[in-house]
Every structure is written in structure tokens, then in C-alpha cells.
Amino acid sequence: MKSKRKTKSPIIIFLNIIIVLCCLGVVIAAFSMIRSFYYTNYSYSVDTFYYRLLEEDYPSMVRLYYENEENNVKEEGDLGEYYGVAKYFEAASYYKIYQESGDTVRANYQKEKMDAALEEMGDLSAEAERIKEKLDISE
Known part of the structure; x- marks a missing residue:
């Protein structure tokens, strides 16, 4: 017996092409999104540091500093x-x-680093005394 081969209508062929193109678009978009997540760097602004300073949350300031350094924030x-x-x-x-x-x-080495950092603090040098009080450091 011979089976009759049905010919697909041009509309079905067109819709199949559209479906394949949509699938490729989704795959490319997903790849692009994953790639952008990998290369995204977040930097913390002066405002973020300011609020941490107001809360005297010095440990998080250290973390934010290193994250900014990692992301090459000037x-x-x-x-x-x-x-x-x-x-x-x-x-x-x-x-x-x-x-x-x-x-x-x-x-003594850390004391030298403290002195160097004190010079970098500029107008915020008053925080040095608060930090010493918080850590109970007496000289």
C-alpha cells in the first residue's frame, strides 16, 4: 500500500519557522542574561558609606571598601x-x-597602618576616637 504524503500548507511551515526562531531568541536571551549577571559589578557610593558611618557600622564599611576595591571603584x-x-x-x-x-x-605594624589611615580620613578623623572607644583601645 502506498501511503499518501500530506503536503503541509504554507501557513503551517511559516508558523513552524516562527516557533523555531522564538525558541532560538529565548535561548540567546537567557545566555545573554546569565553572561550579564556574571560580569555585573556593583559599587557602593558615598551615601552608602555615610549611612554606615552614622550607624557606626565600621565592619560593614570594611566589607564595602574591599568590594569597591575589587570592582576598581576610584x-x-x-x-x-x-x-x-x-x-x-x-x-x-x-x-x-x-x-x-x-x-x-x-x-606596631598595625599601629603604623592606623596612622596612615588617619591621614587619609581627612575631615572624618574624629571617627578615630570613636573607633578606639568602640574597640576599647587605650594608648
Whole structure:
């Protein structure tokens, strides 16, 4: 027996082509979206650092500083002063740890880093005393 082959109408062929193109479009869009997520960098602004400073949330300022450094955010304007506060807090934290453990060499190194960060702090240098109080550092 011979089977009759049905010929597809031009409308069905056109719709099949449209469906295939739509599927390819979805795959390309998904690939593009995943790729953009991979290469997206977020940077934190002066406002973010300002609010962290108001809350005296110094540890998160250190985290934000390193994330900005990772994303190559430039120290422009007041951002450099906020970076100085973050560096000062980090160095002061290590200074406290090394001082309590009796490691004077490392404590002195961290003290030097504190002094360098204090210069970077500029107008925010008053925060140094608050950080020392918070960490209970006496000199």
C-alpha cells in the first residue's frame, strides 16, 4: 500500500519557522542574561558609606571598601575619606588583637597602618576616637 504524503500548507511551515526562531531568541536571551549577571559589578557610593558611618557600622564599611576595591571603584571626592575610616577600623581591630596577644611586632605594624589611615580620613578623623572607644583601645 502506498501511503499518501500530506503536503503541509504554507501557513503551517511559516508558523513552524516562527516557533523555531522564538525558541532560538529565548535561548540567546537567557545566555545573554546569565553572561550579564556574571560580569555585573556593583559599587557602593558615598551615601552608602555615610549611612554606615552614622550607624557606626565600621565592619560593614570594611566589607564595602574591599568590594569597591575589587570592582576598581576610584577614590574620588569624599569616598577616599570613607575608605580611610574603613582602613583605620581594620587596622585598629588587628592592633587590638595583636596587642592583647602580646605580639608587639605585628601590633606596631598595625599601629603604623592606623596612622596612615588617619591621614587619609581627612575631615572624618574624629571617627578615630570613636573607633578606639568602640574597640576599647587605650594608648
